[in-house]
Amino acid sequence: MSTPSRSPLNPTALALADAARALSQVGGEPITEAMLRTDMDAGAPTNPDGTLNLVHYAAWLAKQLGRSAGDAHAG
Secondary structure, X not given: OOOOOOOOOOOOOEOHHXXXXXXXXXXXXXXXXXXXXXXXXXXXXXXXXXXXXXXXXXXXHHHHHHHHHHHHHOO
Protein backbone atom coordinates (compact mmCIF):
# COMPACT_ATOMS: atom_id res chain seq x y z
CA MET A 1 0.00 0.00 0.00
CA SER A 2 1.45 3.35 -0.99
CA THR A 3 1.27 6.49 1.06
CA PRO A 4 -0.63 9.33 -0.60
CA SER A 5 1.81 11.94 -1.79
CA ARG A 6 1.47 15.45 -0.54
CA SER A 7 2.22 18.21 -2.95
CA PRO A 8 5.25 20.20 -1.87
CA LEU A 9 4.68 23.60 -0.37
CA ASN A 10 5.46 26.54 -2.61
CA PRO A 11 7.29 29.14 -0.48
CA THR A 12 6.29 31.89 -2.91
CA ALA A 13 2.56 31.17 -2.54
CA LEU A 14 1.57 29.72 0.84
CA ALA A 15 -1.90 29.74 2.31
CA LEU A 16 -1.81 31.46 5.69
CA ALA A 17 -2.38 28.19 7.57
CA ASP A 18 0.58 26.59 5.77
CA ALA A 19 2.74 29.68 6.30
CA ALA A 20 1.93 29.73 10.02
CA ARG A 21 2.80 26.03 10.34
CA ALA A 22 6.06 26.40 8.39
CA LEU A 23 7.17 29.49 10.30
CA SER A 24 6.35 27.84 13.62
CA GLN A 25 8.45 24.80 12.71
CA VAL A 26 11.52 26.76 11.65
CA GLY A 27 11.26 29.57 14.17
CA GLY A 28 10.76 27.54 17.30
CA GLU A 29 7.90 29.75 18.48
CA PRO A 30 4.22 29.37 17.63
CA ILE A 31 3.06 31.56 14.76
CA THR A 32 -0.67 31.78 14.17
CA GLU A 33 -2.79 32.80 11.23
CA ALA A 34 -4.04 35.68 13.37
CA MET A 35 -0.47 36.91 13.83
CA LEU A 36 0.07 36.81 10.07
CA ARG A 37 -3.20 38.65 9.47
CA THR A 38 -2.10 41.35 11.93
CA ASP A 39 1.10 41.77 9.92
CA MET A 40 -0.90 41.88 6.68
CA ASP A 41 -3.11 44.59 8.18
CA ALA A 42 0.09 46.48 9.06
CA GLY A 43 1.26 46.31 5.44
CA ALA A 44 2.98 42.95 5.00
CA PRO A 45 2.94 42.05 1.31
CA THR A 46 0.69 39.32 -0.02
CA ASN A 47 0.11 37.84 -3.43
CA PRO A 48 -3.03 38.93 -5.32
CA ASP A 49 -4.71 35.64 -4.34
CA GLY A 50 -4.09 36.27 -0.61
CA THR A 51 -1.24 33.79 -0.27
CA LEU A 52 2.06 34.69 1.36
CA ASN A 53 5.46 34.77 -0.32
CA LEU A 54 7.88 33.88 2.48
CA VAL A 55 10.78 35.73 0.85
CA HIS A 56 8.80 38.96 0.52
CA TYR A 57 7.38 38.52 4.01
CA ALA A 58 10.86 37.99 5.50
CA ALA A 59 12.11 41.13 3.73
CA TRP A 60 9.15 43.10 5.09
CA LEU A 61 9.84 41.80 8.63
CA ALA A 62 13.51 42.78 8.35
CA LYS A 63 12.50 46.27 7.24
CA GLN A 64 10.10 46.55 10.20
CA LEU A 65 12.83 45.44 12.61
CA GLY A 66 15.18 48.03 11.11
CA ARG A 67 12.59 50.73 11.64
CA SER A 68 12.07 49.61 15.23
CA ALA A 69 15.81 49.63 15.88
CA GLY A 70 16.07 53.10 14.36
CA ASP A 71 13.25 54.35 16.57
CA ALA A 72 14.94 52.92 19.65
CA HIS A 73 18.14 54.78 18.81
CA ALA A 74 16.47 58.07 17.94
CA GLY A 75 16.32 60.90 20.36
